[in-house]
Amino acid sequence: MAAFGPRKAQRLARADGSRKGGLDERAAPVVRLLNGQSRFCTTSSCSGRLVLVQGRAVDGDSFEIQKKDCSWLLVTHEPCSGSEVMTALEKATGDVVLKFEPFVLHVLCQELQDAQLLHSVAVNSGFRNSGITVGKGGKIMVAVRSTHCLEVPLSHRGKLMVSEEYIEFLIHVANQKMEENIRRIDRFFKCLELALKNSASTNSSLEKTEKHCPVYLHRRKRKNIQGLHTPPRGPNEELEPEDDVETSLDIFAEIMI
Template identity: 30%
Template sequence: MSQNAFDQKKASILNEINSPQPDLSPKGSIDELCIPIMELINSHKDMVTTSSCSGRVSVFAEGTKNYNEETKVGGKGQGGRWLFVSHDSTNVIGWLDRLIHDSEVDDIIVNTNDSEDNSKFDGATRYILYKYEPFILHVKCRNFEIASKLYNTSMGCGFRESGIGSNNIVAIRINIKLDTPIGFINEGSNRLAFFVTERYIRLLDNITLTKFSDNAKKIKQLYNKIESDIIQKRDPGNAVEKKLTETKEERRQRKMKEGLERQRLLNETKSNEL
């Protein structure tokens, strides 16, 4: 992508980010935890963020899909639905109570027994999945050089699932995941049948809170590393960028040295003319 094309794309993305209109994500807005690191990255002329998620907890009921005349388990666009989803750790505790008291949700059974046929699981069983998905950020870079620098910085901070895709887009990912089945949909009664106890669900909730905390720490670590290794270490030959990072005293000293150097060159020129 040429320089002008990248600059145009970045300007368009930043306009969307700064727009008061909802974005295309299900949440409709940028996660608050992502804003500082996005602003940091977008301050660099050669990078722009394209999508982000600060991390979320969810409980998902699988759907069904038809494939080669067979009925198989499907995802969100195939009859699946979120029973609970949140990017905010303060909403973790108590989600099951809120779900049980939600009048729009089908009957719920917690800690099912044999009468719910929970021993007859197969490939067509639609499970209820408890998930924690960590921070992910996609960054479009002007060239492969800056993409490699961002990738290596991310890997050095423990974001080991990061990678560089087409068009120099860096996907920054980390493996702080949790994904476990906690129930199933009873096809006969259409009930949500949990085969774990409420005590076990509370255990998962506490593990998730720890993951939220670890995730936030890793984002902060990544922020600091990008700031020190990329933002503050731009091309020293670029005078404009250099001025952005120097203090008033450093600027005064630099101006004084530049003035003395100009005076020295002027004196040498006059001497040569004599």
């Protein structure tokens, strides 16, 4: 991507626009590891959270929280108790939804191969809903995310619609998801650290080889050129399947809140 360095510097110089106003402690090591590399730039992150979101229904028969007018009765990035949720629900005057939202990270990448490396590490670490988006002007973005979410309505117009026993059960489920989320973040950080180290080592070895062995570079280029004009094979020879770029990348667009 052209002018990636200046774009990264400009992005990192911006003030944090999140509600919290800073990095989540658990996401910080991953963010700093990526931003310490010249080819990556994080744009947003959340380590995972449990929230009670209050809003108003779209109409009398529909239960859907309006994002524009919603407020948070409770937010925590750690496991919590049913009593904490019950205390927060006492302040409810509208429609309230309990949500568990797992770790999410968006990363701007310099080259497609950088995005592929990050995507591979994310998927292998348990973030199987991750994907790569290539936008206008060659902007390459990786979204690291998973699917173990939770979203349950609890009250309507300030009236609790479920039992306290059920809320205790929901919090137990949410805490299990939180613990699994923490394990995946730790695994992602360790795998990413190793992948970046191996990638740097491979690139360094290749640069040294090409610098001291120009014949090797010449032959490699010659081989690549010949590969573009390979003569037809015999009728009994099978052609090797070509790489399918569309199936190797999970291209998707995402709308953030």
